[in-house]
Amino acid sequence: MADFTEVEAPGTVPAPVAVPGPAGPWERVRGELSRTGTVVVAGRLPDWRFLGGEAELPPLLGRDWRRYQVLSHPLTRERFAASRILLRHVVAAVIDTAADQVDLAYQPGGRPYVRGCDQIDVSLSHTEEMVVVGVTRKGRIGVDVELVDRRMAGTGSESQAYTPYELARLDADGADARNDTLVRLWTLKEAYSKALGQGLRFRFTEFGFALDAGRARLVRPDGTPVDGTGWAFGTHGVDGRYVVSAAVYDAGFGDTADLSVRTTLDTGLLDALLGTAGGGPG
DSSP, rough: OOOOOOOOOTTTTOEEEESSTOOOHHHHHHHHHHHHHHEEEEEEEEHHHHOOOGHHHEEEEETTTHHHHOSSHHHHHHHHHHHHHHHHHHHHHHHOOOOOGOOOEEEETTTETTTTTTOEEEEEEEEEEEEEEEESSSSEEEEEETTOOOOOSSSSSSHHEEEEEHHHHHHHOOSSSHHHHHHHHHHHHHHHHHHHHHHGSSGGGGOOEEEETEEEEEEOOTSOOOOOOOEEEEEETTTTEEEEEEEEOOOOOOOOOOOOOOHHHHHHHHHHHHHHHGOOOO
């Protein structure tokens, strides 16, 4: 995986940490979470492709095993398994447990969460051969990844997904950077709406972003700033092929440095989870 070379601007979400397989580097992941309260992890599908037999998948996928079984397209199944396995490994690293002990569930809109561990919030995105996971202990997080060369300029998405302010800025910047900026704005909008729990149901023309000096700022459709909201954003290039963006809301929970599963979970609930997790998906 290529180096992440973009400079981290103050008040932004840090650049993704590259994790090329189950071996980590998990100390770096934990260190980033400890330092900033948020970590974004990027993994390549070939590095997280499950090479064992399907008989070994149920404990790694947990309750996602049933969802995996009904998927018919081989590549879709592969991405689904790799993304959930990466998510479980990231969560396991930050709460100090084993990946097959992480119990993932989903809200009605499809947003993942870790059952019994509400001290962290998680988000997941994948496209082509890139999987991205976000974890925060600040409040809420949303992440999104897209191919950097996804065609958006000159399509109907310009009028349907961008504000008058954003389109005016795009016109002023010229044609060369237009598609790149459109993709970055799109991923920021997706990340923000995921963090809100709205997904694509949230109209993208109702809010916008200003990209200035390496920072992304939330703005109204006319470009006036939205200040004092508690939101932080980041957008970064990965592998020279992808754009990864993240949105984090600081709910004011304070600094919870110890996220160990044995600290954050109620003892009775912990015993129940550990007693049942090895028995296959729920």
